[in-house]
Amino acid sequence: MAQGQKRNKILITGASRAMEDFKWETARELGIQIPESGYMGDLPSRMNGAIGGNMVRKMIAAYENSLAAGTVPPTPQVTR
Structure with a gap:
C-alpha cells in the first residue's frame, strides 16, 4: 500500500464516517456496483x-454554492 494514504488525516472529528458514506453514495450515483x-x-x-x-x-x-449564498464553512485549524 502506498505510504501517502497512511499520512492523510481527517481534520474534523467524526468526518471519517461521513466521508465513507459520501464515497458509497457517489459510487451508487455513478452506477458502480458496490460489492457486499x-x-x-x-x-x-x-x-x-x-x-x-x-x-x-x-x-x-457545494463550497461554491455556499460562497454564492454568502455563507462560508469554517476552515479547520491544522495542528502539527
Whole structure:
C-alpha cells in the first residue's frame, strides 16, 4: 500500500464516517456496483478514480454554492 494514504488525516472529528458514506453514495450515483463485502480492491483504478473525482467535484460545487449564498464553512485549524 502506498505510504501517502497512511499520512492523510481527517481534520474534523467524526468526518471519517461521513466521508465513507459520501464515497458509497457517489459510487451508487455513478452506477458502480458496490460489492457486499465493501472491498473495492477488485475494481479497476479507473472506476475508483471516477468515484474520487466526482466526490471532489461535488465538494467544490457545494463550497461554491455556499460562497454564492454568502455563507462560508469554517476552515479547520491544522495542528502539527
